[in-house]
Amino acid sequence: MDENIIDSLIEAAKEAAKYAYVPYSSFPVGAAVLTDDGKIFSGTNIENASFGGTVCAERVAIFKAVSEGHTAITALAVYNENTLPYPCGICRQVMTEFSDDMPIIVASDYSVKKHRLSELMPCAFKGDIL
Ligand SMILES: [Zn+2]
Numbered sequence: 001m002d003e004n005i006i007d008s009l010i011e012a013a014k015e016a017a018k019y020a021y022v023p024y025s026s027f028p029v030g031a032a033v034l035t036d037d038g039k040i041f042s043g044t045n046i047e048n049a050s051f052g053g054t055v056c057a058e059r060v061a062i063f064k065a066v067s068e069g070h071t072a073i074t075a076l077a078v079y080n081e082n083t084l085p086y087p088c089g090i091c092r093q094v095m096t097e098f099s100d101d102m103p104i105i106v107a108s109d110y111s112v113k114k115h116r117l118s119e120l121m122p123c124a125f126k127g128d129i130l
Contacts, residue, residue, distance in 0.1 A: 001075060001103050006114075009034060009077035010107045016042035016057065017079055023047060030079045031057035033065050036072035041065040058091040062098060073098040077105040084108050092121040 009032045017030030024047050032042040043060025058078055065073060076095060078085050084106045087095070095102070101118045118124075 001114075005034060005075065006077070006103075006105055006112075008032075008040060009075060009105060010079060010112070012040050012042040013057070013061075013077045013079035013107065016044045016061070017081070018044075020044040020057070021046045024049075024051070027083075027085075028080065029057040029085045031061040032077050033061045033073045034075040035065055035070040036074050037070070039065070039070060041068070041070070056088060056091050057085075058087050059094050062094055066098065071098055073102060075103045075105070077107060079107045081109050084111055084113060087120065092117070093125065096121055096124040096126060 012032035013030040017028045020028030022028050022045060029045045032040050034040055041061050041064040043057050043064055045057045047054045058076060062073060078087060086106055095117055099117055101116050104115045104117055104120055106113045
């Protein structure tokens with residue numbers, strides 16, 4: 001994958017993290033997705049006093065893209081300043097819905113790791129078996 005695109009995704013995720021609403025965890029995360037037509041959508045984690053209402057940055061970014069008609073996600077970056085913020089299981093499942101096997105870039109200010117969705121979500125449950 002083009003390094004310039006990876007850098008753009010990380011930068012968009014980093015910018016989004018500035019707007020994290022994290023009064024309970026104080027763990028801001030930003031995410032950005034690339035769509036098949038080259039658009040970037042970003043999101044941040046949004047917490048809620050009823051913890052079940054909390055939504056991760058990755059899902060916010062994906063849902064922003066999907067809600068504007070972009071259902072083919074071709075890459076995703078997720079960012080926290082200090083720690084590599086690996087996506088949770090729910091986010092990995094949502095990623096599976098909108099990508100077959102996209103690159104997942106996990107980034108902090110100190111490290112960047114590149115994975116494939118199939119590596120982070122092996123034997124995924126997919127709608128095509130329904
Ligand atoms: Zn998540």
